[in-house]
Amino acid sequence: MDAVRGALALVVAALFCLLPAMLQAQDARFGDENIAVELRSDGPPVPGETWMLALQFTPRSEEWHGYWSNPGDAGQGMALDLDLPEGWEAGEPLYPVPQTLVIAGLMNHIYEGEYAVLVPVEVPGSAAVGNFAPVTGFVSYLACTDKICVPQDARLTVREGGDFKSWQAAIAPQLDSIAGYEITQKTLRIGLPLPADLELGDLHLFVETAELGGGLAPDYAAMQTFIREGDLLVVEIPLKQLAGVETGTRPASISSILSFGEGQGVRFTAEPRDVPLEGAEPLSGPVEMPDLWVLLLASLAGGVLLNIMPCVFPILSLKALSLAKAGGDELSARRDALAYTTGVVLACAALGALVLILRSAGEQVGWAFQLQEPRVVVGLLLLAVAITANFLNLFEVPGMALSGRAASPGGSFATGLLAAFVATPCTGPFMALALGAAIVLPPTEGMLIFTMLGIGLALPFLLVGFIPAFRRRLPKPGPWMERFRRWMALPMGLTALALAWLVWRIGGAQYLLIAGVFVALLLVLLYLAGRMQRDAGSHWRAVMAGTVVLSIAGLALLPDPSVAARSESESLLNPLPFSERELAEARASGQPVFVWFTADWCVTCKVNESVAIEREETREAFEKAGVIALRGDWTRRDEEIAAFLSEQGAAGVPLYLWYPPGGEARQLPQVLTLDLLAELAAE
Numbered sequence: 001m002d003a004v005r006g007a008l009a010l011v012v013a014a015l016f017c018l019l020p021a022m023l024q025a026q027d028a029r030f031g032d033e034n035i036a037v038e039l040r041s042d043g044p045p046v047p048g049e050t051w052m053l054a055l056q057f058t059p060r061s062e063e064w065h066g067y068w069s070n071p072g073d074a075g076q077g078m079a080l081d082l083d084l085p086e087g088w089e090a091g092e093p094l095y096p097v098p099q100t101l102v103i104a105g106l107m108n109h110i111y112e113g114e115y116a117v118l119v120p121v122e123v124p125g126s127a128a129v130g131n132f133a134p135v136t137g138f139v140s141y142l143a144c145t146d147k148i149c150v151p152q153d154a155r156l157t158v159r160e161g162g163d164f165k166s167w168q169a170a171i172a173p174q175l176d177s178i179a180g181y182e183i184t185q186k187t188l189r190i191g192l193p194l195p196a197d198l199e200l201g202d203l204h205l206f207v208e209t210a211e212l213g214g215g216l217a218p219d220y221a222a223m224q225t226f227i228r229e230g231d232l233l234v235v236e237i238p239l240k241q242l243a244g245v246e247t248g249t250r251p252a253s254i255s256s257i258l259s260f261g262e263g264q265g266v267r268f269t270a271e272p273r274d275v276p277l278e279g280a281e282p283l284s285g286p287v288e289m290p291d292l293w294v295l296l297l298a299s300l301a302g303g304v305l306l307n308i309m310p311c312v313f314p315i316l317s318l319k320a321l322s323l324a325k326a327g328g329d330e331l332s333a334r335r336d337a338l339a340y341t342t343g344v345v346l347a348c349a350a351l352g353a354l355v356l357i358l359r360s361a362g363e364q365v366g367w368a369f370q371l372q373e374p375r376v377v378v379g380l381l382l383l384a385v386a387i388t389a390n391f392l393n394l395f396e397v398p399g400m401a402l403s404g405r406a407a408s409p410g411g412s413f414a415t416g417l418l419a420a421f422v423a424t425p426c427t428g429p430f431m432a433l434a435l436g437a438a439i440v441l442p443p444t445e446g447m448l449i450f451t452m453l454g455i456g457l458a459l460p461f462l463l464v465g466f467i468p469a470f471r472r473r474l475p476k477p478g479p480w481m482e483r484f485r486r487w488m489a490l491p492m493g494l495t496a497l498a499l500a501w502l503v504w505r506i507g508g509a510q511y512l513l514i515a516g517v518f519v520a521l522l523l524v525l526l527y528l529a530g531r532m533q534r535d536a537g538s539h540w541r542a543v544m545a546g547t548v549v550l551s552i553a554g555l556a557l558l559p560d561p562s563v564a565a566r567s568e569s570e571s572l573l574n575p576l577p578f579s580e581r582e583l584a585e586a587r588a589s590g591q592p593v594f595v596w597f598t599a600d601w602c603v604t605c606k607v608n609e610s611v612a613i614e615r616e617e618t619r620e621a622f623e624k625a626g627v628i629a630l631r632g633d634w635t636r637r638d639e640e641i642a643a644f645l646s647e648q649g650a651a652g653v654p655l656y657l658w659y660p661p662g663g664e665a666r667q668l669p670q671v672l673t674l675d676l677l678a679e680l681a682a683e
Helices: 002-030 164-170 292-308 313-325 330-360 374-391 409-422 431-438 443-466 468-472 480-487 489-534 540-557 580-588 603-613 616-625 639-647 676-682
Strands: 035-041 050-059 065-072 079-083 099-103 106-112 115-122 136-144 149-157 179-183 187-193 204-207 216-218 225-229 232-241 254-261 264-272 593-598 628-633 655-659
Touching: 002 149, 035 136, 035 149, 050 065, 050 136, 050 164, 065 204, 079 115, 115 164, 187 254, 187 264, 204 232, 225 639, 232 639, 292 443, 330 409, 330 443, 374 409, 374 489, 374 540, 409 443, 443 468, 480 489, 489 540, 580 593, 580 628, 593 603, 593 639, 603 676, 616 676, 628 639
Parallel strands: 179 264, 593 628
Antiparallel strands: 035 050, 050 115, 065 106, 065 136, 079 136, 099 106, 136 149, 179 187, 187 232, 204 254, 216 232, 225 232, 254 264, 593 655
């Protein structure tokens, strides 16, 4: 037994003797051929003081880059192990402000060129610094180009010397104040105390804390939103769900670096707390915020112009006919106009409130956001088909203006709700600035703007209801009114066809087929209800109620279309898909850049494209001037596009931006003239 113990002791002793050689073998595993590393010290250590070490990284060529402590979506941070004398403690490594690199949609936090990571070491006051052994260590890291990545490692021995003055200047200073953070369902919001007069430059927030609890992590490649509120800078970063991770607690603090561009920035720590947005304004929006009364007038004018939009006009025409049939009863006319106005204003205010609530919860939404949901589009298709069938006398809706008869107050209210809802795809002149401001102003002012939009939409009928001279100018009732009602089925039927096209654009042929089955069943049920109405049957109300219930149930069970079914439409300009990176690269090329944001459900967008964008003259002018075109398609929800629209002060589409070479964005009118783009290119 003693012999066995002796043999084991010899084996253990041999292993300890071989350990240095084993470590040396580890050194040779990868080496530092692509990014060399050296361990430097800022002079000799002094008892009771902080001894500063530095890891100096030097790429062999310009194509290689290293990584920050949080490498982002790809890459690997540095792992360092220092062999320090007993009682000496190494602090957290201090990194310079990193840079961003996006490859294939993945955001990397990198360093290009030579850089140094500082490591503070606390030396005890009783340390014997005169005869201590040289400090050594082992470091592993990753060296990458745009195409390949190679692991690197090295055994280190500290040497005095190095440009510590420059290295320390590259480290972002620590902010004295503690920041706050809160996490909504989809957004990390950080409130950073910074003086209001501080020039911020080109902002980007690097979040060092990779996991935020609940399986959530920052979406590094997504658009970051910066909002100013006095001495508070609010940063909003979209979140993503980590694959296979759904649990975890919120961190006690979040460490980050806020970059101001050109290697400048600040380090800070954020703790959980409420981060207010009341009265905050976007930093980078090119639109200067007008006075509130200007915004209210713009919203009112935009609402009035909605009355001539093709999907709204048939409903409003029949509303005018119902007022004409009401005769000269002034009390009834005013009551009818007020009921209609209440419906319109309530619908606009409710949609506006929903937009503001969702945005405060971290959702990137704008005006007409509901049309980005496939079920809502199919629901609108069914509604347009039902209205068309009503205009063709397939069935009647008693009490509503859609019947072409004098409407009851309840019917007028319902007509107002309907008119406001079908008007949401339209964003005309004056509306863009007002609605864009509404989503960033304090909630009270924002709701005033949405309410004023509803008043503008209802204003023509308020005037008719309260001014007898206007009512007298309405045509006299007669048989022509029934023919006019049937003619109104034409634009509403074209609206239904446009919605069917939109269903196909969103979900493809299979999704349109499913919607077509819904439409056929709806028409059958409406025909049965109409036949019962004409035969004075007593069960038509039950059939109508069943139709509504079945439609809602069918929409709820309707599957979401495959994202792959969505395809970009052809364009004469051959635009690049919009992204922040594509825009930055286009602007850096020194060529003029045209960016347009559109959606298949946006009537104004499609008119502008046919009139001004998709023209041979525009294409030739762009080719001659070397204009780079980018298109942001907002038909389906896109967080990056929504955040960018918000930065530009726009609540929705269309939005047109022109970037002259080396210049800032110029926001173009929402209604493009025939030769505007060609003239800009010629300049």
